[in-house]
Amino acid sequence: MHAGVAADVADVTVGGAVGQAVGGALGRAATMDVEPIDRRLVHRVAMSEVYLTGSGVLGPDDYTVHAQWPRRHHFFSPERRGGDLVLAAETLRQAVILTAHRYYDVPLDHAFSMRGLSVELTGAGGGHALVPTEIDIRVGIDGVRSGSRGVTSFRAHLTFVHEGVVVARGTGDLQVLDSRLYARMRPTAVRSDALAPSSPMRRGVRLVPVASGTRPTWLVDMDLEHPVFFDHPLDHVPGMLVIEAARQAVDAVRGESGLSSSSFEGTFLSYLELDRPVLVSHVPGDGAGPPDDVLLAVHQDDRLAAELRLR
Structure with missing residues (x-):
C-alpha cells in the first residue's frame, strides 16, 4: 500500500475508539518502510494463519516487524488476560523466518530448524478488545554465521510492543539448511x-x-x-x-x-x-x-x- 493511500484511509472517520485504532494502525504503517508479507516467507499456506503485516529496516542487523493478532481465533486465545503464549511463539517463529528470507537472502526452498526458542509474556497484553491487536516487533540479530551458500545460523532477539507497552519478549536460535543437505539428513x-x-x-x-x-x-x-x-x-x-x-x-x-x-x-x-x-x-x-x-x-x-x- 502506498503511503498516500494509507494516509487517506487513516483519515476516514470510522467512529469512536474503533476509528482511532484503525486510523492509528494505518497511519503507523504509512510511516514505515514496509513491504506486504508473502505467506511463503513465513512458511504458511493459509492467509488466515499469517500474523505479520509488514517489516522494515532500522539499521544493520536491526529490523521492525509489524503483526496483528485477531480479537478471537478458532485455536489461539488472544482474548486471554496476559496473552496467549503459543500465539506469541508462533508470531516469533514467523518473524524470525521472515527476517531470514527477506533480509539475509535465504532462498525459499531452504529448511529452518529452531534449535532454541524462548518466549515470555509480561502480563500486559491480552484481554477483551474491540479491534485486532497491533503489535510492533523489534528484531535484533547477532551471531550470524555464513558458509559458501549463504547464512547458516543466527540468533534473534525480539521485543513485542503494543501501544508503547512491552507485552512479550523472546529469542530464537535459527539454523538454516539448504534443500540438498536437508534431504540427505532426513x-x-x-x-x-x-x-x-x-x-x-x-x-x-x-x-x-x-x-x-x-x-x-x-x-x-x-x-x-x-x-x-x-x-x-x-x-x-x-x-x-x-x-x-x-x-x-x-x-x-x-x-x-x-x-x-x-x-x-x-x-x-x-x-x-x-x-x-x-x-x-x-x-x-x-x-x-x-x-x-x-x-x-x-x-x-x-x-x-x-x-x-x-x-
Missing part, C-alpha cells in the same frame, strides 16, 4: 499426508497418561490434519505443537488449567518423527529457576529430543 522421514488421518482435535494435541516409573509421563496424540499445526504437509512434529503439548502437561502437573503459563524456554536437540511415539515427562526441579517452574523432557525412541521449562 532420507526416511515420513510426511503427515502419508499417514492415516487421526481424530480431529480442537487443540491439535491430546496427552494420554502412560505408566513410566515415578515420573508423570504422557503420550502425545496429535491431529495430523490440524489447520494450525499442519497448515501444509510436514515431515516432522512442528515446534509449536510441542509447545502446546508442554502447556497441557504443565496444566496436568499443576492440576489447575485456569492458571496459564506465561513463559517458555526450550532446547530442541533433534527432529521428532511423525510415525513414532512422542513422550513428554515431568522432570523434578533442578533448583536453577523459580520454584514455580515446570521442567519437561521430550523423548522419542528412548532418546532425549527436547528439554523444556515453563512458568
